[in-house]
Amino acid sequence: MSEEDAERDEHEAAETSADNVESVVDEVHDRIEPDTDEREHLRDVAARLIDSAETAAKERCPDADVLQVGSTARDTWISGDRDIDIFVRFPPEVDREDLERYGLEVGHETLPEGHEEYAEHPYVKGTVEGFDVDVVPCFRLESATEIRSAVDRTPFHTQYLEARLDDDLAADVRLTKQFLKGIGAYGSDLRTRGFSGYLTELLVWEYGGFRPLLEAAANWRPPVELDPEEHARATFDDPLVVIDPTDPERNVAAVCSAENVARFQHYARAFLAAPRVELFEPNEPEPLTEADLREHIDRRGTTPVVVRFAAPDLVDDQLYPQLQKSLDGITTGLDDRGFDVFRATAMADETAAILVELAVSERPAVERHEGPPVHVRNHAEGFYEAYADDSEAYGPFIEDGRYVTERPREFTTAREFLESDRLFDVGLGAHVETALEDEYTVLVGEELTRLLEEFGTQLSRHVEPRP
Amino acid sequence: MSEEDAERDEHEAAETSADNVESVVDEVHDRIEPDTDEREHLRDVAARLIDSAETAAKERCPDADVLQVGSTARDTWISGDRDIDIFVRFPPEVDREDLERYGLEVGHETLPEGHEEYAEHPYVKGTVEGFDVDVVPCFRLESATEIRSAVDRTPFHTQYLEARLDDDLAADVRLTKQFLKGIGAYGSDLRTRGFSGYLTELLVWEYGGFRPLLEAAANWRPPVELDPEEHARATFDDPLVVIDPTDPERNVAAVCSAENVARFQHYARAFLAAPRVELFEPNEPEPLTEADLREHIDRRGTTPVVVRFAAPDLVDDQLYPQLQKSLDGITTGLDDRGFDVFRATAMADETAAILVELAVSERPAVERHEGPPVHVRNHAEGFYEAYADDSEAYGPFIEDGRYVTERPREFTTAREFLESDRLFDVGLGAHVETALEDEYTVLVGEELTRLLEEFGTQLSRHVEPRP
Numbered sequence: 001m002s003e004e005d006a007e008r009d010e011h012e013a014a015e016t017s018a019d020n021v022e023s024v025v026d027e028v029h030d031r032i033e034p035d036t037d038e039r040e041h042l043r044d045v046a047a048r049l050i051d052s053a054e055t056a057a058k059e060r061c062p063d064a065d066v067l068q069v070g071s072t073a074r075d076t077w078i079s080g081d082r083d084i085d086i087f088v089r090f091p092p093e094v095d096r097e098d099l100e101r102y103g104l105e106v107g108h109e110t111l112p113e114g115h116e117e118y119a120e121h122p123y124v125k126g127t128v129e130g131f132d133v134d135v136v137p138c139f140r141l142e143s144a145t146e147i148r149s150a151v152d153r154t155p156f157h158t159q160y161l162e163a164r165l166d167d168d169l170a171a172d173v174r175l176t177k178q179f180l181k182g183i184g185a186y187g188s189d190l191r192t193r194g195f196s197g198y199l200t201e202l203l204v205w206e207y208g209g210f211r212p213l214l215e216a217a218a219n220w221r222p223p224v225e226l227d228p229e230e231h232a233r234a235t236f237d238d239p240l241v242v243i244d245p246t247d248p249e250r251n252v253a254a255v256c257s258a259e260n261v262a263r264f265q266h267y268a269r270a271f272l273a274a275p276r277v278e279l280f281e282p283n284e285p286e287p288l289t290e291a292d293l294r295e296h297i298d299r300r301g302t303t304p305v306v307v308r309f310a311a312p313d314l315v316d317d318q319l320y321p322q323l324q325k326s327l328d329g330i331t332t333g334l335d336d337r338g339f340d341v342f343r344a345t346a347m348a349d350e351t352a353a354i355l356v357e358l359a360v361s362e363r364p365a366v367e368r369h370e371g372p373p374v375h376v377r378n379h380a381e382g383f384y385e386a387y388a389d390d391s392e393a394y395g396p397f398i399e400d401g402r403y404v405t406e407r408p409r410e411f412t413t414a415r416e417f418l419e420s421d422r423l424f425d426v427g428l429g430a431h432v433e434t435a436l437e438d439e440y441t442v443l444v445g446e447e448l449t450r451l452l453e454e455f456g457t458q459l460s461r462h463v464e465p466r467p
Numbered sequence: 468m469s470e471e472d473a474e475r476d477e478h479e480a481a482e483t484s485a486d487n488v489e490s491v492v493d494e495v496h497d498r499i500e501p502d503t504d505e506r507e508h509l510r511d512v513a514a515r516l517i518d519s520a521e522t523a524a525k526e527r528c529p530d531a532d533v534l535q536v537g538s539t540a541r542d543t544w545i546s547g548d549r550d551i552d553i554f555v556r557f558p559p560e561v562d563r564e565d566l567e568r569y570g571l572e573v574g575h576e577t578l579p580e581g582h583e584e585y586a587e588h589p590y591v592k593g594t595v596e597g598f599d600v601d602v603v604p605c606f607r608l609e610s611a612t613e614i615r616s617a618v619d620r621t622p623f624h625t626q627y628l629e630a631r632l633d634d635d636l637a638a639d640v641r642l643t644k645q646f647l648k649g650i651g652a653y654g655s656d657l658r659t660r661g662f663s664g665y666l667t668e669l670l671v672w673e674y675g676g677f678r679p680l681l682e683a684a685a686n687w688r689p690p691v692e693l694d695p696e697e698h699a700r701a702t703f704d705d706p707l708v709v710i711d712p713t714d715p716e717r718n719v720a721a722v723c724s725a726e727n728v729a730r731f732q733h734y735a736r737a738f739l740a741a742p743r744v745e746l747f748e749p750n751e752p753e754p755l756t757e758a759d760l761r762e763h764i765d766r767r768g769t770t771p772v773v774v775r776f777a778a779p780d781l782v783d784d785q786l787y788p789q790l791q792k793s794l795d796g797i798t799t800g801l802d803d804r805g806f807d808v809f810r811a812t813a814m815a816d817e818t819a820a821i822l823v824e825l826a827v828s829e830r831p832a833v834e835r836h837e838g839p840p841v842h843v844r845n846h847a848e849g850f851y852e853a854y855a856d857d858s859e860a861y862g863p864f865i866e867d868g869r870y871v872t873e874r875p876r877e878f879t880t881a882r883e884f885l886e887s888d889r890l891f892d893v894g895l896g897a898h899v900e901t902a903l904e905d906e907y908t909v910l911v912g913e914e915l916t917r918l919l920e921e922f923g924t925q926l927s928r929h930v931e932p933r934p
Contacts, residue, residue: 221842222868239868258868262841266865269848300861301832301879340805342831343873364809364826365768374729375688381736384934394767397932398733401689401706401725406810412768465864467851 021211024275029171032178032280034079042072045129046084049110053086053135056109060102063091065140069158071197074165076173084133086110087155089140096148103137110135120149144246156246157198164205172210173201175280179210182280183267185260191320193257195264202228202242202252214268222261266467287456288463290449296463297446302342303361304448305334305414307423309440311352312431319348322429327354329426330418338363339414343465347458352432353451355462361414361444371396371403418442488678491742496638499645501546509539512596513551516577520553520602523576527569530558532607536625538664541632543640551600553577554622556607563615570604577602587616611713623713628668639677640668642747646677649747650734652727658787660724662731669695669709669719681735689728733934754923755930757916763930764913769809770828771915772801772881774890776907778819779898786815789896794821796893797885805830806881810932814925819899820918822929828881828911838863838870885909 034042050066057064070085071077088106090099100121107114107124111133114126123136136151144156165173180186180195188196195203206228207213222239233248239258244250271279288296297304307330312319323346331341340359347353371383380403387393387405394406411417419442424433443450451459501509517533524531537552538544555573557566567588574581574591578600581593590603603618611623632640647653647662655663662670673695674680689706700715706725711717738746755763764771774797779786790813798808807826814820838850847870854860854872861873878884886909891900910917918926 219844259865262865262868265841266847266851269844299832300873301830303831338807338826342833342835359805359831360827363768364770365766366809368809374732377686377736380733384733394930395932396934398726398729398934401729403934406767463861465862467863467865467870 020275021272024277025175025210027277028175028178028280032078032174033171034077038079041129042077042084042131045131046072046086049084049086049128049133049135053088053106053110056106057088057090057102060105061090061094061098064102065089067155067158069154071177073158074161074201075167075170076161076165076177076197076201078174078178082131084128084131085154086133086135087151088135088137089155090137092139092141092146092148094139099137099139103135106137107135120151144244145248147247153244153246160245161198161201161205165201169204169209172213173204175210176200176204176213178280179214179267179271180264181282182278183263184282185263188255189320190255190317192260193255194260195256196252199242199252199256202226202245206242214272217265217268218272220261220265222258224261263467283466285457285460285464288452288459289456290452293449293452293459293463294446297448300357300463303358303414303445304355304443305358305361305418306353306355306443306448306451307418307436307440308351308353308443308451309432309435310438311348311350312429312435314431318431319352320346322432323348323352323354324429326428326432327356329428330354330423331356333423333426334358334414334417337411337414337417338367339417343462345458345462347455349454351454352435353455355448355451355459356414357462358414363409363412365409365412366394366406367409369393369405369407371405373402374398375401415442415444487742488739491744492642492677494744495642495645495747499545499641500638501544505546508596509551509598512598513539513553516551516553516595516600516602520555520573520577523573524555524557524569527572528557528561528565531569532556534622534625536621538644540625541628541668542634542637543628543632543644543664543668545641545645549598551595551598552621553600553602554618555602555604556622557604559606559608559613561606566604566606570602573604574602587618611711612715614714620711620713624665624711627712628665628672631672632668636671636676639680640671642677643667643671643680645747646681646734646738647731648749649745650730651749652730655722656787657722657784659727660722661727662723663719666709666719666723669693669712673709681739684732684735685739687728687732689725691728730934750933752924752927752931755919755926756923757919760916760919760926760930761913764915767824767930770825770881770912771822771910772825772828772885773820773822773910773915773918774885774903774907775818775820775910775918776899776902777905778815778817779896779902781898785898786819787813789899790815790819790821793895793899794823796895797821797890798823800890800893801825801881801884804878804881804884805834805876806884810929812925812929814922816921818921819902820922822915822918822926823881824929825881830876830879832876832879833861833873834876836860836872836874838872840869841865842868882909882911 046068050068054066057066066086066088068085069087070083071081072084088103090102104116104122104124111124111126111128114124116122117125121137123134125134127133138151138155139148141147141152144153147153177186177197177200180200185194187194203213204210206226207216223241225241227243229245231248232243236251236254238251238254239261240253240256242252244252267279327344327346331344334356335341339361342357342359344356347355372379374380383403384396387396392408396403396405411420417423428436513535517535521533524533533553533555535552536554537550538548539551555570557569571583571589571591578591578593578595581591583589584592588604590601592601594600605618606615608614608619611620614620644653644664644667647667652661654661670680671677673693674683690708692708694710696712698715699710703718703721705718705721706728707720707723709719711719734746794811794813798811801823802808806828809824809826811823814822839846841847850870851863854863859875863870863872878887884890895903
């Protein structure tokens with residue numbers, strides 16, 4: 001094919017693709033745009049809640065005010081989302097203790113059925129006409145750089161974006177969020193470590209829409225650094241850096257993992273090459289069947305081992321980092337003992353399970369133990385004498401000028417190691433360690449079928465991983 | 468124990484040890500010193516051979532001369548050694564072709580029953596009254612630095628040492644040689660890679676005797692560099708460097724392996740700490756029995772694998788380097804495929820066997836295959852497309868920002884690899900490769916019992932290695 005032909009083909013392909021993008025985007029857009037009824041219902045409920053919160057707040061502090069924040073405030077919410085976030089702002093002269101007390105009182109008056117939760121401040125959470133409502137107290141500050149806790153920053157984000165996202169961009173934010181949900185990269189919780197709503201909005205604003213964002217992402221070469229306000233006052237080591245327009249020292253994408261950045265790039269290319277609605281639909285795989293699990297174990301020839309225990313009673317943002325730490329510790333502990341790790345996953349529900357798939361699950365009864373070079377006389381003599389009469393050890397003999405012995409190995413199977421106290425020498429999350437001290441089970445090979453009832457879907461994801 | 472006590476104890480220990488050294492040395496000395504009859508017999512035979520060679524040489528080249536070299540010339544031979552080396556020297560103006568022709572003619576006249584062999588020149592070898600006699604032609608040069616081949620150097624070595632080794636030192640050379648034989652480190656052939664006779668003589672001369680040499684060696688910190696004539700004109704990377712007194716650019720110990728240097732250090736310390744005659748006696752272990760082999764395989768839990776083939780018809784100095792190269796190639800080939808090597812040995816007699824003891828002899832059916840980082844768009848897209856529709860592969864999925872697939876592994880057992888053509892991709896010695904192309908057998912685990920008849924002793928050494 002000549003260069004001209006190639007160029008023409010590419011051009012035509014781009015045009016076809018453009019048409020397809022258009023039609024797919026329209027279809028998704030229609031699905032996720034809240035309709036007039038939904039909008040009005042939300043607007044009514046939000047207005048009543050704001051009124052009620054305002055009355056309660058001003059009774060306690062005449063200078064307080066109330067505002068709605070988050071995606072339902074910025075019209076970037078997806079049809080079916082039911083979150084209303086009401087922030088009650090107190091002037092900075094108010095004591096932190098008073099703020100917390102007022103906040104809870106206002107919350108309870110606004111949401112008589114609500115209950116208290118605790119993030120950085122305590123706040124009140126409740127349900128009103130099917131909406132999940134948070135009433136959160138914060139300080140009203142001049143600038144986001146003066147904030148005393150993370151929630152104080154939220155009103156600044158809302159202000160910044162409200163001024164910039166017109167209806168078209170808001171629609172593109174919805175599309176982008178849905179796309180990120182579809183590919184499993186939406187959410188800045190520490191389980192997902194993906195793209196937050198605020199980050200998504202900034203990216204759409206910065207690149208000027210859904211499609212330009214995808215086209216840019218398809219060619220990203222991390223680290224990608226964006227600074228909409230050109231005011232960065234810090235550097236970051238993350239694959240994606242988006243300097244907060246309201247805080248020059250903060251990377252909005254700090255929590256977003258390299259894996260999710262790569263995933264977004266992968267699916268951006270996949271979408272641009274072959275636009276299709278399915279990419280916007282979260283893909284929950286079918287739970288693995290027992291027959292499939294056995295078949296995969298057989299086909300792969302690896303040895304899966306599992307440490308299973310009662311899931312610590314923690315919120316996901318605390319639980320998953322601990323599971324990840326424990327997973328890292330256990331894989332290192334196995335690898336260090338010659339049990340080569342192939343791939344590993346942590347999963348949690350009622351119980352938690354650390355699944356490590358091993359390429360090598362058995363080792364010989366002996367292991368090499370290298371001593372000092374023979375010429376380092378003191379050490380060498382000590383080493384030689386220590387093993388010369390050890391009937392359990394082979395050697396010492398000499399290799400490349402060093403003494404070497406072969407000693408009985410502490411663990412010849414991965415199961416022995418996992419069932420031993422040495423498991424507690426690896427880095428475990430604190431609550432995971434406590435749970436293991438209480439009780440745990442080791443499963444090996446086909447014993448994994450015992451996980452199917454609780455973790456069928458997660459096991460599907462493990463054995464058939466996708467980008 | 469106080470420091471003074473410790474010093475006194477050490478002093479006493481040294482004295483006791485000194486007495487023991489004396490008596491052990493005397494005993495060994497008596498055994499290895501040739502008696503008057505043996506000496507006279509050798510002297511008679513040598514004199515007759517020299518006469519005969521001289522007559523034959525001068526007939527062809529009036530300016531030729533003949534001399535005896537080697538340990539029997541320098542009186543450093545051990546009782547029972549039967550080597551007489553006769554060198555026929557021609558002036559340097561003689562053509563190399565003439566030298567070779569004259570040399571063979573003189574050899575055949577001197578040793579009518581002899582046969583030709585080939586080192587750097589052809590020469591004649593034969594047996595006379597129980598002695599192994601070599602008649603070797605060489606050039607007579609002004610200095611060893613002008614030599615045209617290695618044999619030309621030998622007369623210079625003899626001259627150098629004859630002038631320096633008195634009877635006491637000659638006796639200590641015999642002791643040292645016997646000690647090196649006892650510990651298996653004597654001989655500069657490429658199978659042993661130990662201490663040559665000339666090197667032994669230089670070390671005894673340099674340190675002033677057997678005992679001072681052992682005391683020095685016990686404390687060597689390689690690289691050890693000796694230069695008796697202080698005339699080195701080159702540097703060397705060997706653990707032991709002894710600059711040839713007759714050639715400033717040559718390391719006499721070049722062939723001596725780090726293992727043999729360390730072995731000499733080890734046994735030097737062992738002898739000084741507890742002098743005993745047994746150290747002077749080569750220790751040939753009992754051939755391994757079938758029951759012992761099975762027991763060791765069981766106790767060690769490793770998987771021994773063997774490649775066995777007809778031993779190439781080569782002299783040891785050519786065969787063993789090729790076996791070593793093949794051993795290295797095969798161990799690397801196994802290691803690269805995940806079959807972790809524990810220890811390996813090459814052995815040869817009628818057949819040759821490369822024995823590799825494996826810690827891991829089986830691998831899963833799949834292997835990880837890491838692709839490019841997702842952000843390197845061209846490569847990444849190519850990689851993804853290559854595997855996305857491959858029903859044999861798992862993935863591609865994303866880990867740490869890279870594509871990863873899991874593909875069927877080429878070999879899941881070490882035997883499969885060893886029995887495949889890929890064995891010929893590793894670095895093999897040329898003649899070993901030819902032999903394998905012809906035919907070879909792979910033995911695994913208890914099939915090793917088939918080696919016992921031919922290699923019982925070598926297998927003993929492998930399973931019970933000593934310094």
